Amino acid sequence: MWISRRTDYATRAVLALALEEGDQAIKLDELAQRTEVPASVLEQVMPTLRSAGIVRSERGAHGGYRLNKPPAEVTLERIVRLFQGPLAPIGYATRRNPDPCPDLVARSLRPVWAEVRDATIDILDRTTFAELAARAKD
């Protein structure tokens, strides 16, 4: 699984929101600047985060985005999965609906890729945005 740019952008945006101390709303243009993401791309990314319940938005003057949960309750895995779909490095090693593959492969290579997949999920799942924000502050 290669992390797409949009996925990266989404994680940056959530991080920037997690760093905002006073529960302030940040408007899209401001977010775009802080994360160095093209505003036109954030325009597509933010609504996805919104309908997933990660962030909450307000329109009109003084509107913007803010986190919808404590940063400690948002894992990196959640964001990545939202934009990325399967986390396996190859189609026949996904957990749901794996692509078919020859028996030879299913008995030898597939378990290895599954191991990579699980190790990846493990890391992403135990990394919260509270932790990421803390690291970013140093």
Place this chain on the structure above:
Amino acid sequence: MWISRRTDYATRAVLALALEEGDQAIKLDELAQRTEVPASVLEQVMPTLRSAGIVRSERGAHGGYRLNKPPAEVTLERIVRLFQGPLAPIGYATRRNPDPCPDLVARSLRPVWAEVRDATIDILDRTTFAELAARAKD
């Protein structure tokens, strides 16, 4: 890092060669059948394995391919790296010549992707084709 089809095909081919008991040469069409890979693609993959010293080839009648080393000395990491390049899940987290990224990201997200990268490399590096062949035989 998403495993490309060619990379997958290469690992299959090496596995099939590792499974060949009597050090027999296997010709390309035979390999293609056993691994369920289009012969025209193996045509491109095998020379790469050859010039990397993984396999050895013989031309003419009764020609074909065979492993150039004991299967225990060929790691999955070697093959994947040969076809795949960097193993990091995102451009700014590679070991050599990482793409630039904002400071914010370099201090928070990048270390996580580096951790994923290292976990991946670790698994691939300790998996040899002797092991894969053993698993395939069950």
Place this chain on the structure above:
DNA sequence: ACAATCCTTACAATGATTGTCAACAAGTTC
């Protein structure tokens, strides 16, 4: 009303991946 802001959709450009093919080089068999 007006301005600020988020929302939705369509889209063009780009680039990587995938598989195919044809011509060639090298070895084996008779």
Place this chain on the structure above:
DNA sequence: GAACTTGTTGACAATCATTGTAAGGATTGT
């Protein structure tokens, strides 16, 4: 040495995902 078998090389079209942009719509505050 003629014919056959096999690997080698490079060019190529089709397909597909990704990336960024733009334009118009919806909602809210002043």
